[in-house]
Amino acid sequence: MDTLINIDNGGTLTDICVWDGTGFTFTKTLTTPHDLSECLFAGVEKASAALYGRADIERLLHTTQHIRYSTTQGTNALVERRGPMIGILTTMPDLAAAMRTTEAERDLFDGLVGDRVLVVDVAADEESTEFDVVQKVNRLATLGAARVVVAGGDPEQERRLRAVLLRTFPRHLLGSVPLIYSWDLAGDRSAPRRAWSCVINSFLHPTMERFLYGAERRLKSYKIVNPLLVYRNDGASSRVAKSVALKTYSSGPRGGLEGTAALARAHGFEHTLMIDVGGTTTDVGVVVGDHVAADERGTIRGVPISYPMSNVHSKGVGGSSVIAVEDGRITVGPQSVGAAPGPACFGFGGRQATITDVNLLLGVLDPDTYLDGTFRLDAERSRTVVTETVADALGISLEEALVRMEQAFFEALSSAFAHLVQENTTLAAFGGAGPMSATGAARPAGVKRVLVPRTAAVFSALGISFSDIGKTYEAGVPEPTTAATRTTYDELLGRAERDMFQEGYPLAACAASWQLVVEEEDGTPVSRGPYRPGDAVGHPERRVSLQLTITAPLPHPELTADQEVETRPASSVGSRSVRSAADRVDEVPVHVLTELSPGDTGAGPAIVEGPFFTARVLPGWTFRVTSGGDLLLHDTH
Template sequence: MDTLINIDNGGTLTDICVWDGTGFTFTKTLTTPHDLSECLFSGIEKASAARYGTADIERLLHATQHIRYSTTQGTNALVERRGPMIGILTTLPGLDGAMRGSKAERELFDGLVGERVLEIDGDAGDEEIDFEVVQRVNRLATLGAARVVVAGRDPEQERRLRAVLLRRFPRHLLGSIPLIYSWDLAGDRNDARRVWSCVLNSFLHPTMERFLYGAERRLKSYKVANPLLVYRNDGASSRVAKSVALKTYSSGPRGGLEGTAALARQYGLAHTLMIDIGGTTTDVGVVSGDRVAADERGRIRGVPISYPMSDVHSKGVGGSSVIAVENGRITVGPRSVGAAPGPACFGFGGKQATITDVNLLLGVLDPDTYLDGTFRLDPERSRAVITETIADPLGIGLEEALVRMEQAYFEALSSAFAHLVTEDTTLAAFGGAGPMSATGAARPAGVKRVLVPRTAAVFSALGISFSDIGKTYEVCVPEPTTESVKATHDELLVRAGRDMFQEGYALAACETAWEVSVEDEDGTPVARTPYRPGDPAGHPGRRLSLRLTVTAPLPHPELAPDRETGTRPAPAAGTRSVRSAADRVDEVPVHVLTELAPGDGGAGPAIVEGPFFTARVLPGWTFRVTAAGDLLLHDTH
């Protein structure tokens, strides 16, 4: 069982990438928001058909060592506020004020917590604190809290509260409320940031739990022995029962970044910008050399959390983003039609225009070859919607509306990454809509080189292929002494051994890396040094924390370095009539990437049809197929 299945579940499409140790098999399927397990298993079934010539989901599952899964469901739940009301029981005076420091924090706090914050005196006597805890928890429940974050001054104070809560609200009672203790989740001395992490985790937990355990149960019906793994935003994977919901947030973009880092190594790129254009958003991230940029303390929707996160920002521009007219001006996003009803051309009842509709009418997309011919688009529906919502309100013809909509889309995309461009930037463009829009967005931003991987349509799923099973722990060291660091080390070692055993691996067979962190007054690490048991603390009087990273390696694909190839004109499979201006239609050559050889190239205007994607080569751009079968484009202007 050496096969690994990697799945990236997006808002419009779900991508499946299978690695068997020698090569990839990949496919896409429409996301089914009413039941996510449906698209998960239909995608695996489609992958089995692509792999074996006929659908055999059971054969593929039984050949698989692990399924690694990334989903946007946590992200979507937070955007749409689909989750439980959270309460906070705390001994920290003024905590709610500290958590509402910025506009973003105030808005999210009001939406998730509101007035459900109650304080108690953590230093009160046993009888008094016993009474106060019961009264406060009952009050939080009355206010509607479905989950409660318990936040104390330090771990010892929280242990005292835990003893009271377990005695007064035993877990076996139906009325018990799920509790999370802040120091259990994050060893972060910054109280507001630590509690924010707990609030967000508590909010995301039910959504992730219901779906992921449902998917696990369905897998067991196929008698699959190995557990489903969740891909996390730190680049590692773990089984469902050992995953923290907060770490699933924005995990898909991390897969894209890991894939981008692999491309940077393969092509020797100095500065690479990832643009992952999906149905709802464009995710942008930076790879310097082959290193993924990450923040020591990440942010979720502008709110600081205690965990590191890859430095990815999203803009509400994607293949399903709504293009509309507001105050006489064409706007793009952030609203999206998603997979249901989807773009008008999908034929599911969509009544708003998207770039997918535009590209269909411009002639860039062939209605009969979308998703490799597995899904037919309806141009008449696109024509009706764009006429009604764009052309008529602006008082212009359909042809002019299409050209102006495309330009507005390019400019919206460009604004998502233009501020990150340097002289040696390469744009790595992927996602379902990335190759189609990359050259149009690159030129306004000043980018001269675009790389479209052969696996662009499922590239974030491919990026998950570079993950291992792993855990990262970071806890505060009580005192800045050698003895205290060693005692913390010993406690973490026991915890890691237990967790990795539950993942199915002995700690002795895993790779471990230890670091001592020096923290500033805010509790943020400012310096890290390697640590071996017994090393002197070395930072007298400073705040210290200890980080342990444990890794159980899985097989990774190896991408061969790029090499020089001879160049020759790329053979065309046909032509397509593409509108380039309101009054002009060009006959543009269409090349099929899988039928091209390394070194084949040409100049725009041209279209390159890849597996599940369409790449647009605009006038002034050249393209070449690399030794690995990827598409490298240059702007000659």
């Protein structure tokens, strides 16, 4: 049982990448928003057919050690505000104001919490406090709170509130309004960050819970022993029951970043920009050397949280982004047609134009080979929609509209990463729409080198292959002494031992990394360094905390390092008529990446068909197939 299945669930398509210890098998399927388990199992079934020559989902599942799953559903739920109303019960009168200091914070607070914040006076006597707590929890429920965050100024205040709530509310009543205690979720001393972490986690939890537990139950019908794992935004994986919903946010882009770091190692790149162009958004991240850039205290939708987050930002530009006319100019996104109804050429009733429709009509896409021939595109539907929504609106020909729409998409995509470009930057372009537009977006940003992985269509799913099972803990040390720090160390180690046992791994089989963090009063890290039990703290005037990362290693693939090989002209399988201007159509050679060998070279204009993706090589660009079978492109202008 050494097979690992990695799944990245996107808004339009779901990617499946299977690692069997020697190589990858991958496929794609349309996302089914009405029931996400449907596309999960459809994808696993398609992967089994690719592996065995016929569909045999049970055989594949029974040879699988773990399924690691990443999803955008939490991200989408927060963007669309699809989730429960949250209430806050706190001992801090100024907490709401401290959580609403910026426009982004005010916007999210008003949407998720609103006026559902009530303050308890813990200085009162026990009887008065008990009465006050009961009244205010009931009041929050009356105001519509479906989940309540309990935030005390210190752990002891929260313990007092917990004792009251457990004593005064019968479990069947308390369970109808779940409670989350801020110091339990995060050891961060900053009350606003800690409370925000709880609010967002509470909001995301129902969306993740319904699907993930449903998928886990369905897997058990196949008598699967090993559990479904959730891939997290810190680059590790854990069981559904042991995962924090907050850490699923933006987990797909973290997979892409881990894969980009592996590519950077294999190619020796110094500064790599990842652009993961999906159906709805483009995710952009930075890898310096082979190190993933991350923030010590992350942000979600501009709101600070207590956990580290990979430094990824998203822009509403993707293969399903709506291209329209507003005030006489062409706009791209952020609205998206998603998977349902999808681009017009999908034939599901879409009535808005997208870059997928544009590339089909330009001739870049072959209607019969989309998704490796498993899905046929309808050019007539695209022609109708582009004509009605763009060409007629601008009073121009369809041909001119297509060229201008493509250029608008290039510029919108370029603006997502241009500010991060350095002289030595390599652009790693993947996702379903990345290879198609990478050279067009790279040139206005000043990028001279683009890498399209041979697994570009499922690259974030492949990036999950570099994850282990792991947990991260943080706890503030009550006082900066050697004895107090050792006590905190023992407490964290006990938690880790219990958690990893529940993950199925003894602590002795895991790797542990300890950090002693010196902090400001509000919990902002000042410095950090390794910690061993018994070490002197050495910072009597500062607050300190301990951080523990515990990891149970899983098998990882090794990407092939690029080496110099003899070059030769790349063979083509034919040509395609591609429009390059309103009045010009070129016959462009078509190359099939899987039929090329390391060292094969070519020049634009050209099209390279990869597994489930189409790469466009514009004039002035050259390409070479690397030792690992990737596509490396250079701008010669």
